[in-house]
Amino acid sequence: MKHSVRVLCFALSISLFFHLTAEISFRSPDINSKNEVLFTVRADIPGKGSYDTLCLKNIDAGIIEQLTFYPERMESLSGGAILQIRNRFGTGRFNTATGVFSWVRDFRPFFEGGTPALGVLGDVSVSPDGRWIVSIEAVTYSRGRLVLLDSTRNTRYVLAESVERGGIPVSWAPDSSILLYSLDGNLYFSRPEAFFSQTPVDMKYRLLGPGSINNISWFSSSRFLYASGSSVYLVQSSELFARALYSPLISIGSLAGKLPCSFDSTADSFCASPDGRAILYARDHRSVYYCPMTGDDYALAEAAGFMPYLLLAGNTADVAFIWTSSAVPVVLTEAVEDGKRIIRGWKLDSVKEGAVFTRLSIPFGPVSYAVSPDGSLIAFNTTSGIRIYSLSTWKETASWNDEKVSSIVWADENVLYIGGAETIRKWNIASGQAAPLLLSSVSAAGWNEQGDSILADTESLGRFQYRGSMLWDQAASGRMRPAAGSNASWRIYLDSGSNYYSNMLYARSSRSPGGTSALISEPRISLDSVLPQTKASSRLASDIFTNGSRSGLRQVALVFDAMDSIEGLSNILSVLHRYSIRSTFFINGEFIRQHPSAVNEIVKAGHQTGSLFFTTWDLSGTGFRIDEDFIIRGLSRNEDDFYNATGQELTLLWHAPYYVVSPLVLKAGSAAGYRYVSGDVSVPDWATLEQDRLMPGLYKSSADIIEDILKTKKPGSIIPVRIGRTSGTRNDYLYDRVDLLINALVEAGYEIVTVDELIKRAR
Numbered sequence: 001m002k003h004s005v006r007v008l009c010f011a012l013s014i015s016l017f018f019h020l021t022a023e024i025s026f027r028s029p030d031i032n033s034k035n036e037v038l039f040t041v042r043a044d045i046p047g048k049g050s051y052d053t054l055c056l057k058n059i060d061a062g063i064i065e066q067l068t069f070y071p072e073r074m075e076s077l078s079g080g081a082i083l084q085i086r087n088r089f090g091t092g093r094f095n096t097a098t099g100v101f102s103w104v105r106d107f108r109p110f111f112e113g114g115t116p117a118l119g120v121l122g123d124v125s126v127s128p129d130g131r132w133i134v135s136i137e138a139v140t141y142s143r144g145r146l147v148l149l150d151s152t153r154n155t156r157y158v159l160a161e162s163v164e165r166g167g168i169p170v171s172w173a174p175d176s177s178i179l180l181y182s183l184d185g186n187l188y189f190s191r192p193e194a195f196f197s198q199t200p201v202d203m204k205y206r207l208l209g210p211g212s213i214n215n216i217s218w219f220s221s222s223r224f225l226y227a228s229g230s231s232v233y234l235v236q237s238s239e240l241f242a243r244a245l246y247s248p249l250i251s252i253g254s255l256a257g258k259l260p261c262s263f264d265s266t267a268d269s270f271c272a273s274p275d276g277r278a279i280l281y282a283r284d285h286r287s288v289y290y291c292p293m294t295g296d297d298y299a300l301a302e303a304a305g306f307m308p309y310l311l312l313a314g315n316t317a318d319v320a321f322i323w324t325s326s327a328v329p330v331v332l333t334e335a336v337e338d339g340k341r342i343i344r345g346w347k348l349d350s351v352k353e354g355a356v357f358t359r360l361s362i363p364f365g366p367v368s369y370a371v372s373p374d375g376s377l378i379a380f381n382t383t384s385g386i387r388i389y390s391l392s393t394w395k396e397t398a399s400w401n402d403e404k405v406s407s408i409v410w411a412d413e414n415v416l417y418i419g420g421a422e423t424i425r426k427w428n429i430a431s432g433q434a435a436p437l438l439l440s441s442v443s444a445a446g447w448n449e450q451g452d453s454i455l456a457d458t459e460s461l462g463r464f465q466y467r468g469s470m471l472w473d474q475a476a477s478g479r480m481r482p483a484a485g486s487n488a489s490w491r492i493y494l495d496s497g498s499n500y501y502s503n504m505l506y507a508r509s510s511r512s513p514g515g516t517s518a519l520i521s522e523p524r525i526s527l528d529s530v531l532p533q534t535k536a537s538s539r540l541a542s543d544i545f546t547n548g549s550r551s552g553l554r555q556v557a558l559v560f561d562a563m564d565s566i567e568g569l570s571n572i573l574s575v576l577h578r579y580s581i582r583s584t585f586f587i588n589g590e591f592i593r594q595h596p597s598a599v600n601e602i603v604k605a606g607h608q609t610g611s612l613f614f615t616t617w618d619l620s621g622t623g624f625r626i627d628e629d630f631i632i633r634g635l636s637r638n639e640d641d642f643y644n645a646t647g648q649e650l651t652l653l654w655h656a657p658y659y660v661v662s663p664l665v666l667k668a669g670s671a672a673g674y675r676y677v678s679g680d681v682s683v684p685d686w687a688t689l690e691q692d693r694l695m696p697g698l699y700k701s702s703a704d705i706i707e708d709i710l711k712t713k714k715p716g717s718i719i720p721v722r723i724g725r726t727s728g729t730r731n732d733y734l735y736d737r738v739d740l741l742i743n744a745l746v747e748a749g750y751e752i753v754t755v756d757e758l759i760k761r762a763r
Contacts, residue, residue, distance in 0.1 A: 023042075023044050023118075023501075023502040024041060024042070024043050024044070024116055024118070024500075024501050024502065025041070025042045025501065025502040025503050026039055026040070026041055026042075026494060026501070026503055026504065026505040026520065027039065027040045027041075027042055027052070027494075028040050028445075028483065029483075029485060029492040029493070029494070029505055030445075030446055030447065030483040030484060030485075031484055031485065031486065031487050031490060031492050032447050032451035032452070032484070032487065033451050033487050033488070034058075034451070034452070035058065035059040035060050035487065035489060035490060036056060036057070036058050036059070037056070037057045037059065037492055037505075037507070037519065038054065038055075038056055038445060038446065038447065038454065039054075039055055039057065039505055039519075040052040040053060040054055040055070040445070041053045041055060041089070041110070041116075043070075043087075043088055043089070043116060044118075045072065045120075046118075046119060046120055046579050046742075046743070046746050047578050047579035047580040047581070048580075051070040051421070051440070051441050052068075052070075052441050052442075053066060053067075053068055053069070053070060053087075053089055053110075053441065054066075054067040054068040054439075054441075054442055054445050054456065055067060055110075055111065056454070057519050057520075059490060059507055059519070063111075064110075064111040064112075064520075065111060066089060066090070066109065066110065066111045066470070067439070067445075067454065067456075067466060067470065068438070068439045068440060068441055068442060068456075068470075069085050069087065069089075069092060069424070069438055069439075069440065069470060070087050070406065070421075070440045070441050071085050071086075071087065071406050071407045071419025071420075071424055071440055072086060072087040072088070072121045072406065072407065073085075073086040073087070073121055073407060074086070074407045074408070074409045074417055074419050074424075075124075075126050075409060076409045076410060076411050076417060077093070077126060077128075077129070077130030078129055078130045079412065080096075080373075080410070080411030080412045080415065081095065081096055081097055081411075082094070082095050082096070082130055083096065083409075083411070083417050083424070083437070084104075084126065084130070085419070085424065085438075086107075086121060086124070087121060088110075088116040088117045088121055089109060089110040089111075089114070089116050090103060090104075090107055090108070090109030090110055090111075090114060091103070091104040091107040091109075091124075092104065092109075092470070093130075094424075094437055094438060094470075096411070096426060096437070099471070100469070101438065101469055101470040101471065104133070104149075104151055105154055106133075106149045106151070106154060106156060107135075113521060115500070115523040115525065117747065118746055118747050118749065119743040119744070119746045119747040120739075120743050120746070122135065122136060122138075122165070123135075123136075123166070123167055123168050124168060125168040125170040125172065127172050127176035127179075127192065128172060128174055128175065128176050129175075129176040130151070131150065131151055131152055131176065131192075132148060132149065132150060132151070132172075132176065132179070132192045133148075133149040133151055134146065134147065134148050134149075134159070134168050134170045134179075134181070135147055135149070135168065136163060136165050136166075136168065138165060139162070140707055141165075141706060141707060141710045141744035141747065141748070142164060142165055142703040142704075142706040142707050142710075142740055142744060143162050143163065143164060143165060143703060143707075144162075144163065144165050145158050145160065145161055145162070145163075146158070146159040146160040146163045146168075146169070146181070146183075147159065148179075148192060148195055150192075150193075150196065155196060157195040157196060159181060159183075159195070160183050163183065164703045164737075164740070165740060166737075166739070166740055169181055169182040169183070169212060169213050170213065171213045171216045171218065171224075172218075173218060173221055173222070173224075173237060174218055174220065174221045175221035176192070177191060177221065177237070178190070178191060178192075178237050178240070179191070179192045180208065180213065180216055180224075181213070182211065182212040182213050185210060185211070185212070185265075186207060186208075186209070186210055186211070187207070187208040187209055187210070187211050187212070187213075187215065187216065187226075188203055188206045188207055188208060189206050189208050189240045190206055206240075208226070208235075208240070208252065209226065209228060209252055210228070210265075211226075211227070211228065211263075211265045212265040212266070214265045214266075214268060214269050214270075215227045215228065215263065215265050217270055217271050217272040217279065218272070219272040219273065219274060219275065219276040220276070221237075222236060222237045222238065223235065223236055223237065223276060224237075224272070225256055225270075225272045225276060225279065225293070226252060226253060227259065227263040227268075227270060228252070228263065229262050229263065230258055230259045230260075230261065230262045230263070231255060231257075231258060231259070232255075232256045232257045232258065232259060232270075232279065232291075232293060233252050233253035233254065233255060233256055234253050234254050234255075234256040234276065234293075235252060235253035236253070239253060255295055255296055256276070256293040256295065257279070257291060257292065257293030257294055257295060257297070258291075258296075258297045259281055259289075259291060260281075260289055260291070260307070261283055264283075264284070266732065266736075267283075267284045267285070268281070268282060268283050268284065269281075269282050269319065269321075270282065270321075271321035271323070273323055273327055273329070274323055274327050274375075275327070276293065277292065277293050278290065278291065278292045278293055278329075279291050279293065280321040280329050280331065282319040282321075282331075285312065285316045285317070285318070285319055285333075285570070286311065286312050286314070286316065287309065287310070287311060287312070288309070288310040288312065288319065288331055288357070289307060289308070289309055289310075290307065290308035290309075290329060290348055290355065291307070308348055308355045308356060308357060309357075310331060310346055310357040312333055313333075313335060313337075313344075314566065314570065314597075314598070315335040315336060315337055315569075315570045315573070315598075315601060316333045316334070316335050316570060317333075317334050317335055317336065317570045317571050317573070317574035318333065318334040318574070319331065319332075319333050319334075320332045320333075320334075322371050322375065322378070322391065323375055324375045324376070324391040324392060325374050325375040325376040325391065325392070326392060328347060328348060328391075328392070329347070329348045330345065330346070330347050330348075330360070330391065331345065331346045331347075331357065332344070332345045332369070333345075334574065335570065335574070336570070336573040336574050336577050336601065336605060337601065337604075338601075338604050339577075339601075339604045339605040339606055341366075341574070341577055341578075342362075342366075343362045343366045343369070344359075344362065345359070345360035345361075345362050346358060346359055346360060347360055347394065360394055361394070362380070363380050363382050363387045363389075363396070364382065364383075364384070365382040365383030365384060366380050366381070366382050367381045367382060367383060367405070368380075368381045368407070368408065369381065370408050370409055370410055370416075371391075371410070372410045372412075372413045373410055373412060373413055374413040375391060376390065376391055376392070376413055377389065377390060377391060377397070377413065377429075378391055379408055379410070379416055381405050381407075381408050384401060385399055385400055385401025385402075385405070386399060386400040386401070386405060386408065386416070386418065386427075387399050388416075388429060397429075398429045398432075400418065400427060400434060402420070402434065402460050403420040403421055403422050403423065403459070403460045404420065404421040405418055405419065405420050405421070406419045406420065406421060406440070407419035411426065414428060414429055414430055415427065415428055415429070416429060417437075418434065419440065420440055420460070421440060421441060422439065422440055422441055422442065422443070422458040422459065422460050422461070423436045423437075423438070423439055423440055423458060423460065423461060424436070424437045424438040424439075424440055425437060436461060436472075436474075438470055438471070438472070439456065439458070439464060439472050442456040442457060442458055442464075443457050443458060443459055444456065444457040444480070445457070445480075446480040446481060446482075446483055447480070447481055447484075448465075448478055448479065448480065448481065449479050449481050451481065453465060453466070453478075454466040455475065455478055455480045456472070457480075461474060462474065463475045463476075463478065465478060486510070488510065489509065489510055489511055490507045490508065490509060490510060491507070491508045491510060492505065492506070492507055492508075492519075493505075493506055493508070494506070497522065498522045499522065499525070499527055500522055500523045500525050500527065501520070501522065504518050504519075504520065504522070505518065505519040505520055506518055506519065507519055527554070527748060527749035528554060528713075528714070528715065528748065528749065528750075543666045543667075543669075543670050543675070543676060544661065544666060544675070544676040544677075544678055545653075545675055545676065545677050545678070545718075545755070545758075545759060545762075546677075546678050546679070546680045546718065547680040547714070547716040547717055547718055547758070548715070548716030548717075548718075548757075548758030548759065548761055548762045549715065549716050549758070549761050549762045550714055550715050550716050551715070552715075552761065553715065553751065553761070554715050554748075554749050554750045554751060555715060555716065555750065555751045555752075555753050555757070555758065555761070556713055556715070556716070556717045556718070556719055556745060556750050556751075556752060556753070557583075557584060557717070557718045557719065557752070557753055557754060557755045557757070557758050558581075558583050558584070558719050558721060558738075558741075558742070558752055559583070559584045559585070559586060559677070559679065559718060559719065559720050559721070559755060560572060560583060560584070560585045560586070560720075560721050560722075560723055560735075561585075561586050561588075561612060561720055561721070561722050561723060562585055562586065562587045562588060562591040562595075562598075562599075562602075562612065562723045562724070563588045563590065563591060563612065563616055563657065563722070563723070563724060564588060564590040564591055564594060564616055564724060565723070565724030565725055566591075566594075566595050566598055566723065566724060567723070567724050567725045567733070567735070568723050568724065568733060568735025568736060568738075569598055569602075569723050569735075571735060571736060571738065572721075572723065572735055572738050573601065573602070573605055575738045575739045575742060576605070576607070576738075577605065578739075579742055579746075579752075581742070581752050582606055582607055582608065582753075582754055583607050583608070583752070583754060584607065584608040584609075584610060584653070584754045584755045584756075585602050585607050585608070585609050585610070586609075586610045586611065586612040586653075586654070586655060586677075587599060587602070587609055587610070587611065587612055587638075587642065587650075588612035588613060588614070588615070588616055588638075588657065589612075589613065589614030589615060589634075589637065589638045589641050590614075590615060590616050591612075592638070592641045592642055592645050593641065596645040596646075599642070599645050599646060600645065600646050603646045603648050607754075608651055608653075608754040608755065608756060609642070609648070609650055609651060610650060610651050610652075610653035610654055610655075610677065610755070611635055611638050611639070611642075611650050611653070611654035611674065612638075612654065612655065612656075612657060613631075613634050613635065613638060613654070613656055613657055614634040614635070614637040614638040614641065615634065615657075616657050617657065618657060618658055618660060619631070619656045619657065619660045619662075619665055620658075620660045620662065626664070627664070628664060628667060628668040628671065629668075630668075631664070631665065631668035631669065631672070632668050632671055632672045635654065635668075635669065635672045635674060636672065638650065651756065652673050652674050652675060653674065653675055653677050653755055653756070654669055654674045654675075654676060654677065655676055655677050655678060656676075659678055659679070659720070661676070661678060675759075677718065677755055678718070679717070679718040679719060679720040680714075680717050680718055681709055681712050681713055681717050681718065681719045681720075682708070682712070683705060683709065683719060683720050683721065683722075683734070684698060684699075684700060684705065685702070685705055685721060685722050685733065685734035685735075686722055686726050687699045687700065687730075688726055688727075688728025688729050688730055689728065689729045689730065689731075690728045690729060691728060699730075701731065701732060702732045702733065702734045702736070702737040702740075703737070703740075705734055706734075706737065706740060706741050706744055709741065709744075710744050710745070710748060713745070713748075713750075715750075716758055716761075716762070718755065718758070719741075721734055721735060721738065721741075722734070722735070723735055
């Protein structure tokens, strides 16, 4: 049964912001007489706290073994028989039928010398049967290779040498037989095994048409709908391979129906019903339509009547669709409101006059959700536990709250895999039993009294004893000895690391001739160097602030300029909330007057707000007489407009529209009590294709802009991002790729702070 396969992940709503400094550190070494060292590795999850991974190092053999596996992400494979678990230390699979854990070697695990990432864990696209995995291997901060892995043979094929990092541009047939993927604005098709043949078919013979995977929705193993313009086509998978031979002669499928608007693959999405006779269509995260697929509508005058329609709130950041087991459509949306992340839901109900979308009640504190394979149940992971709802009645049918949950995924319509903070469990909803499969993290670990067996404690299920290959048994008895930092041969201690890790674990020989070595290999990744913090290295100009201190810490400020239009704000607030970042917004009076509710949401989210003047006029222009009094009055008016809209005051930081700087502008701002802020990193996110014709090289894609930012940023840099569309043409906007920009900065070892925090450190 067709249903939503997207799981929206939500950071816990908190009143305080994390300092977004991703670090990996080593803790709690404990050595036994056999020169085996137990230790934990603490990894920060950007915006979501941290977790510990228990490891064992055999000094004599030089081997590291990982003992626990925190489930940052999970996927259910092979009809639920195999659970795939992923985090920054590697990718593993647990076979629930055999009870065997194995590593996916292509994703090089930490214990084999792999480097745990500092940023957000990347997405993967796994075929439903679990054999094929598509991922993006990072090459630069914004681009990577699109790679197809055959996990049964551990062989790989590079689908594309350079794609933008982020979501995986792939759509699988439900039976894993066909792979659809997008490159450079076009859709291609293939059987996955064909890439590993001696003579793969050239791409030009596998072209489906223009678009992205947003243009595709499968509704059976052999059929999918393809949106092109305002038309939707029904495509049989068998047609694809005939098209490879006769592409100039064969059209794309048959007309299934029409859309109310032309489909935009960068902003729109749709989902086919289980029989393909209707779709849910979302336009630009604002409008949702229920569209019957009735074929050609040219002469169907009767069809021009009522079409179920749902207008979404302007703060909507994402939209997902579900078709229940009885083919009833459900719409779920994500937004940030009052500084908290919320989910809203609607169901299409039939009434006497037609069909309307009615509001659904969502359990309090949603973190994520997942729909059962048959479309009968939905599991909400909330701050107070898991809640199971029937999709037909929308009533709670079961709950579970033994421990805090990181991730969830369905095995089948009756069993849910729970990735908890301490354990990974298989929960049979009918019986209520939640059997532990693996340990995620432990509250304490050590050797037994004999020093030959590993014990670990959890708060939810008590003590466990390790039996090897990631597997643990519950232990009713067994005493844990105190941790030891040395034995007859070695002394184990913690000290500073070289660069990538925040500290390092060392072993110093107690025997002749002695010597000290790190127990973990440092990755060959060089983060930006920072000078020691000194008074001489901090400089703060009186009238204009262009950057913070270049010494002490890797910190940068992202500033968002709200001039007049609002496009991109909902995504920006959502991404900042996901990462728990407090940022700086400069707000123009025109934005306040046109979008007072949006300004309130910026304030309620806890962000710093500065002034972008009361009008969008270019203060360097000659069309009006600009003097000191005009600028002072303009700043004062913007203060009043902001206060009337929010009840709050603007911070005494400002910059003019378009970052215009002159002695007059600086003097007037200073007289009004303001400090002028100007970024030290060039961000041409305003440049259009029309301007590029006049000045070749001015226009850059968002991915290229991010690359330039990462090359030119320094500790203390100020990086401006414009909110809203420009008057000309751009293929993409940086505000839609803020997640990629933030993740790139985190991967480079940077903390993102507000401008006032940079100022404080520069004093």
